Amino acid sequence: MNKAHFEKLERMYLSANVNIELFDTTTAHITKGKAEIGLKVESKYFHALNAMHGSVYFKLLDDAAFFAVNSVVEDAFVLTKSFEIHFKRPVTEGKILAKGELISSDGEAFIAKSELVNETGKVVGYGRGVFVKSKVALTSEIGYR
Template sequence: MPPGDEPLPASGADQHYRALERLYGSAPVNAKFASKLHIPGEGRSQLTFTVSPEDYHAAGAAHGTIYFKMLDDAAFYACNSLVTDRFLLTTSFNLFFSKPVRAGQVTAEGHWVSGRRRVFVAEARLVDEEGEEIGRGTGTFMKSRIPLSSLPGYAAGGPSGL
């Protein structure tokens, strides 16, 4: 690489976001879902996942548990992008289902709404492949006593492990 063309080191915020993405990928429950988390910036997250017949309820569309999981994860990671020391916990979540989805890629978009000390609020929405909203939710999250640096998925190369 010619001098001056070296890649710039990632900022502390970017390192935190990548560590949160690794944390998501390392959670055992996520092995059950064809999903991927991306945190593009402070207070935002994007989760893409694929709905397949294994996710259906008896009437042939995605079960509400899929909606909840992806909305909760998107809102959660939008908030935890603001917190570099502690793991957050969901304390409440409200859902609205607007359209059934049967198959294909769905995107959950999360964004932080308020709170920066102990309690955080975020919203998330689900969008299908055609760009139509299929659900939305609002969650409340609270700082736990669990240090992010103690979690193997986060610590492996995260801000404290660099």
């Protein structure tokens, strides 16, 4: 287990402009093959029916699965090749937690799943994606420090 790698990934995630400027991420915890991303639900994420927009579900589900994969890839930034999500129920308040887990890899492609749970532990959405290594090295220039 490479704790330093996990901590660098956590810092990279939390220092990304999208997470600083647009999202109020509360948690980023990464271990081997797993990641958890937390978010405080706010009205700025709501669509016209006053519930969280699907794009926020996607972001959190993709992020958790992505970092579950990047936890086992220590030399390069990974990319999402495809991702499928399923919505189970609306979110209107509280905190939500995306939990990602690496399922398999053939050396070129990685498959990971994730679920999004509300404060009461109910699954509000879930997804599965395919990820690949990019040609971009994990360096301090991209926040990996």
